[in-house]
Amino acid sequence: MSAVLDHHGDHAHDHAHDHPSGWRRWLFATNHKDIGTMYLWFSFTMLIVGGINALLLRTELFQPGLQILQPEFFNQLTTMHGLIMVFGAIMPAFVGFANWQIPLMIGASDMAFARMNNFSFWLLPVAAALLVVSYLVPGGATAAGWTLYAPLSVQMGPGMDLAIFAVHIMGASSIMGSINIITTILNMRAPGMTMMKMPMFVWTWLITAYLLIAVMPVLAGAITMVLTDRHFGTSFFNAAGGGDPVMYQHIFWFFGHPEVYIMILPAFGIASEVIPTFARKRLFGYSSMVYATASIAILSFIVWAHHMFTTGMPVTGQLFFMYATMLIAVPTGVKIFNWTATMWRGSMTFETPMLFAIGFIFVFTIGGFTGIVLAVAPLDIQLHDTYYVVAHFHYVLVAGSLFALFAGTYYWIPKWTGHMYDERLGKWHFWMSMITFNITFFPMHFLGLAGMPRRYADYPMQFADFNAVVTIGAFGFGLSQLIFLWAVVKCIRGGAKATDKVWESAHGLEWTVPSPAPFHTFETPPVVK
C-alpha cells in the first residue's frame, strides 16, 4: 500500500507530487495533511495565547478591588480573549480537522484547491499578528467586546482598525476554506460514496461550510460599515449622522448566531465518529442526524435577535425570537438522543477519545439547558450580560467545541503520527480538564443569578468567594492543557506502533490507509460498496 508514495511523477499538474523539505515544505505546502497540521498547531498556539489572556483576567478577578490590571487593559483582554478564541483557536482547529480528515474520509487524494488552501492558512498568522500588535498601538487593543458593538467600536483608537482588518482577513480565510471544503465534498468523493453514505463528520462540515459562506461576508460587511463610519464620514451606526447603533447588533447577530453553530456542528460530527467506534455499534439514526444538523443550520438564521432582548424590541418580536430559539432544542435533542441510543447496550470501552466524547455530551447538555433558560425573554432580560451568560457559552464552547476537538485529536492522532498516544496522560488530561472546567464555570451560574455583570474588572464584596473558586479552577484548567501538549508531543516523538485500523471497531476509509497516513493517499480513488 505504501507504494502510493513513490510512483509516477508525470501528470500535467504534478505540484502535488513535489516533496519539498525544510521550511519550504510548510510555507509552500499544498498537501492537505501538512496544511491540516499547520492549522492544528496554529490553533493550539492561539488557544494558549487566548488562555493567557483569560488567566490574566481571572487573576484580577481573584479578589474584589483592582490589584494587577487597569480597567482599560482588562477590557482589552476580555475583547481579545474572545476574538482570539473564536477566530484563532476554535474555528481554525475545526478547519485543521477538515483538512486532515475530509479527503481521507471520502477517499479524495487532496483538497479541491490545494494552492488556495495554502493561502487560506497563511492568512491566519497575519491576522493573529495584527491582533497581537494592536496591544502596542496608542490606546491599546480594541476593548469593545468580541462583538465589536457600535457605538464603542466607532469611537475607539487605532487598535480597533487593526482588529477590523484582522477579522476581515480571518473572514476571507474562512470563506476560502469553506469553498474548498464544499467543492471537495461535493465533487471529489470516491466512487460509490453517496451523500447518505458520507461519515457524519463530513456531513456536519458540509453544512458548516455553507453557513460560513452565507454569514462570514455579512460580518465583513458589518465591520466594513464600522470602518467607513470611523474614517470616511458615513453614518451607518454613528448616531451623530443619523445612524443607529442597534442596527449594528442586528447585522452582527445575523452573522453571530450562525457563527455559534459553525463552532459546534463539526464538534457534533466528531462526537458522531468517536462514539460508535467505542460503543462498537453503528451510529443510531444516521439520517435523522443529517436532518437534525440541517435544521439547526436553517433555524440559526431566524433566531439572531435573542441576543438583543434588552434593546427594546416589540413584544411580538420577543415572542417570535423566543419560540424560534426554543425550537432549536428539538433537533439538538434528537442528536443527544441518538448518541445516547448509540451507546445503549453497546460494548463500550473508555479510551480517552470516548471519555472526551461522553464528557462533551454531558457538559454540552448542561450548556444547552442554560441556553433554553436564556431563550426565555423575561428571564433573559434579568440575566443579560451577567456571568450566567458567560457560564452558558463556555459550557457550549469550551466543553462543547473544545472537548470534541480533544476527542477528535486523541481519536485520529495515531493515524496522523503512526504512534499510539500515552493513554495514562490522556486520561489525566481528561479528568483534570473535566473537573477544573466545572470548578471554573459552574459557580459562574450562581454569580450570574446573583447579578454579577460580565466584562468588569471589579465586583462587590458578596461575590468574592465564588470568584476566588473560579480563578483557582481557571488556573487548574489552563495547566491541564499542558498535559495535552505533553501527550501530543510524546505521541509525535514515539510510542507504541499504531495499526492501520487503530481502533478495534473503527469504520471508514481513513482506517484503510497505513498509519501514519502517507504523504499521498487515495491517488487512485477507492471504491465504496
Add this chain to the structure above:
Amino acid sequence: MSGKPAIQDDRAAADGGTTRASNLRMFGKLVVVACAMFGFGFLLVPLYEKICEVTGINSLTKADRGAAEFARNTQVDRTRKVTIEFDANGRGAWQFRPEVNALEVHPGELVTVVYDLVNTRAVPTTGQAIPSYAPQQSAAYFRKVECFCFEQQELRGNETRRFPVVFVVDPKLPKDVGTITLSYTFFEVAGKAAATQAGAQQARGASTGQGG
C-alpha cells in the same frame, strides 16, 4: 492500490480533467454566493429602515402630528403626579442644558420646558437632537407637541438659542411609572468627522484614565 498503475493513471487523469472543470464551476458559484451575502449585509441597512418606518418603531425625530389634538382632548389626571427629569448631552462644540432639571406634572397636563443651546465655535454649525427615555416603555406615553428635535437646527457662530419643548404625558401611563427621564443628545450634522473625532478623543482619554 498500486498494482495496475498504467490503466488506473489514465483514467485518473481523464477524471482529473473533468473534476478540475467542475471544481472550478463550483468555485465560481460559491464566490458569487459569498459576494452576494456581502451585498446582503449592506442591503440590511435600507431593509431595517423600511421595517422601522412601516412598523413605526424607532421614529425618534418624527413629529407627532396627533399630539396637539391629543393634548386638547385629554382630561388632566389630578390624582397622580409624575416626575419628569430633564437631561442634555452635547456631542461636539455645544453647550447644551435644560433650564430646569426636574418638574412634577399631572398626566394630561400641557407642559413647556426650555433648553439652552450654545454654539461654542465661531462658525455656523448644524445639529440634530435625539431624544431618549427612561424607562423605555414610557416613550409611547410621552407625547411632544413641539420639539426642536423634529428638525435639524442651525446656529450661527457663538449663537445662544432657547428651545422650548411642549409635551403632554398620556394619562394611560402605567401606574408603576413615577419618574420619566427625558434625555437629549445634540449631535453635529455637517462635518460629522469632527464629531467622530471628538468621540474618539473622549474614548481615548477614558482609556488612558484621563477622560471625564
